[in-house]
Amino acid sequence: MGARYNLKQVVTANEVLARIAKARNEAIKQWFDPARFTVRFDLDGCLLDNGPRTLAILGHFIRHSTRLSWDDLQRAEMLDRLSDFVRRGQVAYAPEENWRLVTGESGLSFKDVWVGYWRLNFFTNVWLDYDRPFPGAVDFAAGLDAMGVRPTYLTGRHTPRATSEFPDGMEHGTRRSLSAYRFPHGSMFFKERFELSDVIYKARHFKEYGRADGVDFPIAIFDNEPAIIEEITRVMIGELQVPFFVPVLVETTSGTSARLPPQALVLRGFNS
Numbered sequence: 001m002g003a004r005y006n007l008k009q010v011v012t013a014n015e016v017l018a019r020i021a022k023a024r025n026e027a028i029k030q031w032f033d034p035a036r037f038t039v040r041f042d043l044d045g046c047l048l049d050n051g052p053r054t055l056a057i058l059g060h061f062i063r064h065s066t067r068l069s070w071d072d073l074q075r076a077e078m079l080d081r082l083s084d085f086v087r088r089g090q091v092a093y094a095p096e097e098n099w100r101l102v103t104g105e106s107g108l109s110f111k112d113v114w115v116g117y118w119r120l121n122f123f124t125n126v127w128l129d130y131d132r133p134f135p136g137a138v139d140f141a142a143g144l145d146a147m148g149v150r151p152t153y154l155t156g157r158h159t160p161r162a163t164s165e166f167p168d169g170m171e172h173g174t175r176r177s178l179s180a181y182r183f184p185h186g187s188m189f190f191k192e193r194f195e196l197s198d199v200i201y202k203a204r205h206f207k208e209y210g211r212a213d214g215v216d217f218p219i220a221i222f223d224n225e226p227a228i229i230e231e232i233t234r235v236m237i238g239e240l241q242v243p244f245f246v247p248v249l250v251e252t253t254s255g256t257s258a259r260l261p262p263q264a265l266v267l268r269g270f271n272s
């Protein structure tokens with residue numbers, strides 16, 4: 001999984017800010033109302049590191065799961081190993097990989113039980129306080145806000161829905177954690193159904209946007225999924241003809257792969 005792109009597309013955080021300032025000027029020339037300019041930030045893997053959330057759930061699993069046949073000593077040993085990994089920041093993205101790292105090959109027989117447990121907990125409000133902003137993410141968003149380009153949030157996290165596999169949604173916990181980390185206040189857009197693909201959801205969001213003459217006007221998107229950056233570039237620059245739109249891949253971890261269109265920028269960290 002990952003993005004294929006030309007190294008010339010890699011930019012620093014300041015260069016991204018300069019590109020957005022330029023886009024803002026272009027948009028003003030075309031008579032768009034500057035008070036409405038925004039950017040859309042993805043959350044998971046873009047502004048927020050979810051690794052600590054997975055490790056917190058793993059700690060709970062090791063401590064409490066009755067499906068694990070480990071005795072107290074084995075559990076204590078695994079919890080020690082887990083805190084070592086957390087301390088050293090060696091957190092992987094996939095739950096399977098974290099399991100392998102922490103327990104070693106010997107624990108693999110419980111992997112499926114763990115992944116099931118992880119899934120039941122990960123997509124809920126309960127553990128969202130464990131997410132951590134990536135270094136520089138809060139200041140970067142605040143910098144845009146200061147430029148007069150308001151940060152807004154477009155996430156694949158879902159709203160509550162009675163018929164969903166995870167009916168409580170993730171909205172409440174998301175709002176709580178973003179304000180706890182002091183991300184600038186801004187509109188948040190959630191998926192209405194857990195089961196919907198993020199690529200389809202986000203593409204539709206931008207398409208509806210172009211038609212609706214919405215209350216704000218997004219001039220950039222930040223996302224860690226190459227397939228989303230590819231698709232939104234196609235929609236905004238190709239279909240809706242907004243040539244100054246700035247698509248930015250934030251290169252962290254990803255679950256999709258794509259060749260990035262030449263208009264996309266690649267940011268290897270908000271402090272880069």
Ligand SMILES: [Mg+2]
Nearest residue numbers: 042044045224
């Ligand atoms: Mg993401």
